[in-house]
Amino acid sequence: MENMEKFWKSLRTLKADAVCNVEGDILTEDDFNNNIEWITGESGGSAITTKTCPHSEITWTKVKAEMDKL
Amino acid sequence: MALSTIGTNSIADDAVTSAKATGFGKIGQVVHNNSTSKFSTNSTSYATIFTPTAITPSSTSSKILVSWYCSTAVVTNSDNLGHIVVQRDIGGSTAYILNSGHNSSMFAFKADLDHQGYGLAFEFEDSPNTTSAVIYRVQHKVDNSGMTMYMNQNVAGQGGYMFMTTKEVLA
Numbered sequence: 585m586e587n588m589e590k591f592w593k594s595l596r597t598l599k600a601d602a603v604c605n606v607e608g609d610i611l612t613e614d615d616f617n618n619n620i621e622w623i624t625g626e627s628g629g630s631a632i633t634t635k636t637c638p639h640s641e642i643t644w645t646k647v648k649a650e651m652d653k654l
Numbered sequence: 655m656a657l658s659t660i661g662t663n664s665i666a667d668d669a670v671t672s673a674k675a676t677g678f679g680k681i682g683q684v685v686h687n688n689s690t691s692k693f694s695t696n697s698t699s700y701a702t703i704f705t706p707t708a709i710t711p712s713s714t715s716s717k718i719l720v721s722w723y724c725s726t727a728v729v730t731n732s733d734n735l736g737h738i739v740v741q742r743d744i745g746g747s748t749a750y751i752l753n754s755g756h757n758s759s760m761f762a763f764k765a766d767l768d769h770q771g772y773g774l775a776f777e778f779e780d781s782p783n784t785t786s787a788v789i790y791r792v793q794h795k796v797d798n799s800g801m802t803m804y805m806n807q808n809v810a811g812q813g814g815y816m817f818m819t820t821k822e823v824l825a
Contacts, residue, residue: 586809586810586811587811588694588802588804588809588811589729589809592694592696592802596800600799600800601799602799603695603696603697603698603799604695604696604697605693605694605695605697605701605702605703606693606694606695607691607692607693608691608692609692609811621701623697623699623701625699626699628748629699629700629739629750629758630699630700630701630702630741630748630793631697631699631700631701631795632699633701
């Protein structure tokens, strides 16, 4: 399974309805903190985003643990 | 009447206006941007993947010719689609253009079961009617969050060169 397939599968395992826009691969904590735009709403059709993960169920440690299982 | 020849060195630069230069090519300026950034999303709202440098028309009557290339792949949990749209930004005031298709998109993509993706290229002419800076931002989204749309790559992360060229076409 490819890296990003692992990321997306892990994300959905942790929180099925979490939505985000990701740049590049998520392989490190830096990637997790800097390369994910979390979608928190919509304005005029465009996503409202934040770099701070708004979901307590999702942390880099938990995502990595799920990815390592795949 | 005797004909005489005027050398180009005798013509002032500012004397050669668009009005006098009829019959020539009418491209006023070209702005080119490329990016190797790769994106993926499960967002059902449009999220930005490409923000090029602005082009500033020299006249309100100018048209802008926009050319773009990227690769894309959509992985689905259903028969739903991935979408691409162009958002025009003039001084922070945004509007979607060319978005009359399914689910307010410019293009809609069904899932590729081989996950190898498609090449996507488009070109369109816009009439922004301004002399302010104009940005043509490319965005993507999916129909439901169980899907994943990959831009500038296929599912394996292969690919990775997208570009946009904007040209001012003088009236």
